[in-house]
């Protein structure tokens with residue numbers, strides 16, 4: 001028996017004979033251990049501590065939290081309920097030893113370190129482990145400059161089904177033998193203690209959890225954490241059809257290899273599935289766009305895939321796939337300009353309210369017929385008023401036509417929507433030179 005196993009055996013014995021503190025010690029020790037059986041053991045003891053034990057009402061469950069802490073999470077919770085992505089958050093509340101002022105700071109929980117995370121029990125175990133390693137703040141009191149003392153650490157996890165945060169609150173830190181943890185709900189304003197009826201064994205931290213996190217990270221432009229979360233989701237939910245929904249966002253951050261794994265996992269379980277084929281085609285086009293030198297065979301392979309997706313799906317309303325065929329024709333260089341124009345015209349007239357088709361055809365006309373490009377970009381702007389790309393497209397077309405006043409007003413509109421858009425300086429420069 002090695003040292004680690006010996007320690008675990010001792011802790012296990014102490015937990016079996018001991019009180020809630022010994023059981024929590026066991027849960028945390030098992031959580032920190034890498035062997036597969038330990039995960040189940042950790043959850044066994046966590047359940048015991050929080051639900052089965054009669055003395056699970058460990059002391060002082062609800063402490064008045066700092067106002068800032070409530071406001072910070074309350075705001076994000078409201079967004080989460082309306083479907084916005086939300087990642088887990090660790091809130092540390094400290095109190096000044098001299099004047100009594102409390103302060104709060106927060107950390108978003110990165111998902112990279114999570115070993116297993118499929119059920120609510122997994123979450124609690126992970127939260128206990130994270131909270132047990134939190135260090136006190138080295139900040140000084142804002143009011144009097146005295147050192148701060150950590151009061152408690154809250155690990156917040158949004159539970160979609162109830163629309164509330166489940167919180168693991170840790171009131172003791174480090175090697176304090178008298179552990180005080182509590183399990184709370186937070187509705188955006190108040191806390192209440194979790195009851196046995198609230199949590200069932202079948203409650204799952206499901207693929208949706210990861211999808212929300214990944215989309216949250218990509219929306220914030222944090223593609224590194226998005227990628228890390230996607231890798232973890234792949235390990236646990238590889239092949240789940242919902243995972244395909246994160247591909248688009250990840251591709252925007254050029255996270256090609258994780259997207260490839262998601263798509264391949266999907267297609268392995270569902271060979272020939274049209275949605276999977278379409279995503280694969282999207283991936284190949286992205287590879288083509290960023291590849292140096294650009295490899296035209298990627299476009300041809302994408303062409304095969306999207307055609308297969310369209311014909312096997314039998315769908316007549318798949319506007320994204322039909323538009324992709326136009327983009328492929330434009331990128332491949334095989335088709336005459338007349339042929340490409342016809343393809344775009346067909347898609348635009350079939351789906352007149354599809355803004356992306358207006359954009360694609362606008363790009364095509366920008367090279368060939370700037371007047372027509374302007375018409376498409378104007379139509380797209382009225383369909384998708386918040387997207388600066390349509391005004392930027394118009395600015396480029398007007399510049400080509402030397403219609404400088406119209407170009408300037410298009411640039412101004414784009415600037416209002418996206419003041420720091422990377423295309424703006426280039427277009428402003430071009431406008432200044434044209435005058």
Ligand SMILES: [Zn+2]
Nearest residue numbers: 096099141144
């Ligand atoms: Zn103070």
